[in-house]
Amino acid sequence: MRLSTLYQLKQPLFSLASTVILGVLVHTAGYGQGNPAATPSGTQPAPTPSAAVTADSLTFDFNQDISVQLIPFEDMFKLALAYSPTIKFEAAVAAGTQASYNLSKVQILQNLTGYANYSSGNQAILSTGTNANDQLAQISNGYRYGVNVAFSIHELFGRPQQIRLAKANYDATIERKRLAEIQLRRDLFNLYQDLLLAQKILQIRLRDDQASLAAYRIAEVELQKGKIAPEAHAFNSNRYAETRATVEQAKTSFIKAIYALELFVGVPIRQLKRV
Incomplete structure (x- = not known):
């Protein structure tokens, strides 16, 4: 029975087969997110989608490599740096440790303190004479100003270590920020390559779907x-369904790869399309 079936499938149907295959090859239909999937219905299988994929009202030419439709990778990375919450967090931490380092140097x-005061009046109690016009009676009158300076042993030996500690913390946050940028570039590159791979697949x-559709219609x-x-017809129908x-x-x-890239960069997908 199987040999008979295979023999019958090989019978030439030149006019019919050429008409069906030509109709499949010239048929095009756009599809995108939200469009219903094509499935066999009765004796009229749904057409095969091709040509374009629509995502968020932005149409990509499916027959063209999507890498040439998107902006360059470096421009995409700059956008990700500007909008990434992780990079913003690390930048804020680095700014805080830098302020702490600068504070430790001037602490x-x-x-060192300064003072100034002014006093007036009869302060003869401070004088040893009885003459009211005695200049010594006015010894505590007038302006006074000056500077007080006090240093502790801790300031002499501990302050340099505190400055080094603040400097080390600042350097560590700078390196952690650089590490976050490297991780961001690596993750963005992986998502970018996943998108290219998804398009090729x-x-x-x-x-393969077009070939299965042609075989299904001929067998029908x-x-x-x-x-x-x-x-034999059931086999072709099952093959087409798969x-x-x-x-x-x-x-x-x-489509998931497109939106994953959009969410990671932090801008709408339309801004990632090359003008």
């Missing part, structure tokens, strides 16, 4: 003419 000035799945016509057994499922999975992965 010694707290031991989807293109391969679509070509041959079944109606009694040239093949129902088992390819349709893989196409939908590949399409979902592609």
